[in-house]
Amino acid sequence: MSVNTRIFVAGHRGLVGSAILRRLEDTDAQILTATREQLDLRDQAAVNYWFRANRPEYVYLVAGTVGGIMANSTRPAEFIYDNMLIHATVVHAAHLYRAKKLLYLGSSCIYPRDCAQPMTEEQLLTGALEPTNESYAIAKIAGIKLCEAYRRQYGADFISAMPTNLYGPNDNFNLTSSHVLPALIRKFHDAKTAGTREVVIWGTGSPRREFLHVDDLADASVFLMEHYDGMRHINIGTGEDLSIRELAEMVREVVYPEAVLLFDASKPDGMPRKLLDVSRLHALGWRHKIGLREGIASTYQWFLEHHDELRTSAAAASQA
Numbered sequence: 001m002s003v004n005t006r007i008f009v010a011g012h013r014g015l016v017g018s019a020i021l022r023r024l025e026d027t028d029a030q031i032l033t034a035t036r037e038q039l040d041l042r043d044q045a046a047v048n049y050w051f052r053a054n055r056p057e058y059v060y061l062v063a064g065t066v067g068g069i070m071a072n073s074t075r076p077a078e079f080i081y082d083n084m085l086i087h088a089t090v091v092h093a094a095h096l097y098r099a100k101k102l103l104y105l106g107s108s109c110i111y112p113r114d115c116a117q118p119m120t121e122e123q124l125l126t127g128a129l130e131p132t133n134e135s136y137a138i139a140k141i142a143g144i145k146l147c148e149a150y151r152r153q154y155g156a157d158f159i160s161a162m163p164t165n166l167y168g169p170n171d172n173f174n175l176t177s178s179h180v181l182p183a184l185i186r187k188f189h190d191a192k193t194a195g196t197r198e199v200v201i202w203g204t205g206s207p208r209r210e211f212l213h214v215d216d217l218a219d220a221s222v223f224l225m226e227h228y229d230g231m232r233h234i235n236i237g238t239g240e241d242l243s244i245r246e247l248a249e250m251v252r253e254v255v256y257p258e259a260v261l262l263f264d265a266s267k268p269d270g271m272p273r274k275l276l277d278v279s280r281l282h283a284l285g286w287r288h289k290i291g292l293r294e295g296i297a298s299t300y301q302w303f304l305e306h307h308d309e310l311r312t313s314a315a316a317a318s319q320a
Contacts, residue, residue: 003028008056011063018170019218042085051093059102071177076135083139102158106140118277164237168214169302188255202267205245213290237276
């Protein structure tokens with residue numbers, strides 16, 4: 001990209017958006033951002049006005065309402081409403097104001113609950129979704145199809161990528177809304193601080209999951225923006241998975257080796273397995289660099305350095 005290329009990162013304060021900002025900070029590009037207070041991405045008129053005023057050439061669409069099993073199960077209306085509107089407004093504005101390229105990031109939950117493993121891009125819409133995150137998955141599928149439709153009808157260079165489970169700096173460690181890995185880090189840390197030996201893990205521990213450090217995702221996103229222009233969405237992951245029990249044991253090793261694991265089988269497991277087939281991405285020339293244990297250790301270090309700040313923001317949210 002040339003000097004002063006205008007790049008809009010939609011959702012720059014989140015886990016993914018902040019990682020993309022870190023990835024782009026050494027470039028000569030002009031990075032454009034807007035906070036929720038400055039721009040409601042669910043408001044088409046406001047988004048159109050912002051695009052008309054700022055004219056971004058490249059758009060990373062990584063904004064959205066996200067969360068783990070509990071959040072997805074208890075707030076399905078928010079998840080489908082917010083995400084469908086955010087995707088629609090930004091994609092449409094990028095078309096209206098002639099952005100050169102847009103990258104939309106979805107989620108691996110778009111694939112059917114019982115689809116073959118590892119999950120290939122071709123398995124989209126071949127079966128029923130996992131009930132615990134159906135609303136979120138439907139919104140993400142709509143985003144993929146939206147990009148495909150604008151490409152087909154208008155020739156827009158809008159691409160989609162589906163990352164696996166993510167973690168890293170700026171993650172959400174709130175136990176009522178976080179994903180499994182940051183939730184485990186928080187649980188083991190709280191137990192260590194309280195001097196409690198037992199740590200309760202949701203489910204049986206048997207489901208298998210794949211995890212990608214968010215800095216690797218940011219690197220893959222920039223790589224795809226520069227090297228991919230296909231109609232079909234493309235998976236982003238490591239191609240490696242482990243059981244939730246193995247993950248919990250790895251987090252325990254990093255955070256609180258003395259802890260004892262207890263599994264609450266009355267809580268939902270979610271999909272039995274979620275492993276992406278990343279052969280198309282590997283064929284393009286990109287592979288992840290950050291190992292899982294290394295990534296967990298650095299993420300826990302970030303958590304420790306920002307613990308007081310996270311506690312203050314959580315308290316403020318609970319009183320809002």
